[in-house]
Amino acid sequence: MTDTMWNYAPAADFTSGTDLTGWRVEATDGHIGKIDKHSSEVGAQYLVVDTGVWIFGKEVLLPAGTVTAVDLDNQTVRIGRTKDEIKNAPEFDKDKHLGSPDYHQQVGSHYAVHPGPRTPGTL
Structure with a gap:
């Protein structure tokens, strides 16, 4: 289910x-x-991450459901996915992102297939 991804x-x-x-x-x-x-x-929470030189200056869209921790003191967000899972996600498309439920479904499905680590008691 991809509903909780966002x-x-x-x-x-x-x-x-x-x-x-x-x-x-x-x-x-x-x-x-x-x-x-x-x-x-x-219901539409996400991060757009500038990857810099890591994947040639591309941006990636990460549904908020991939976030495992927000560290206020160090201003760091931890994602429960590997670099390869993120790199292999559907390419970020600014135009589709703003108005395409199908695009969000595609991105959400990618991360649902690669669920990452789970914290006990969470989905």
């Missing part, structure tokens, strides 16, 4: 209203970039 899990400890722009993003196996844009709109 909401922060309670265990991620995201506080609504926190501006994550510019924060570091860490996959399970290392740094992947910085947050360029984010949304905290219920």
Whole structure:
């Protein structure tokens, strides 16, 4: 199910209203970039991450359901996916992202197939 992909899990400890722009993003196996844009709109929560040189300056769209922790002190967001899982996700498309439920379904399905680690008691 991809519906929960577009909401922060309670265990991620995201506080609504926190501006994550510019924060570091860490996959399970290392740094992947910085947050360029984010949304905290219920049911449509996501991060757009600028990967810099890691994947040739591309941006990736990460549903909020991939976030495992928000570290306020270090301004770091941890993602429960590997670099390869993120790199192999559907390419970020700014135009499709803004108005295509099908695109969100495609991205959500990719991360649902690669569920990453689970925290006990969460989906």
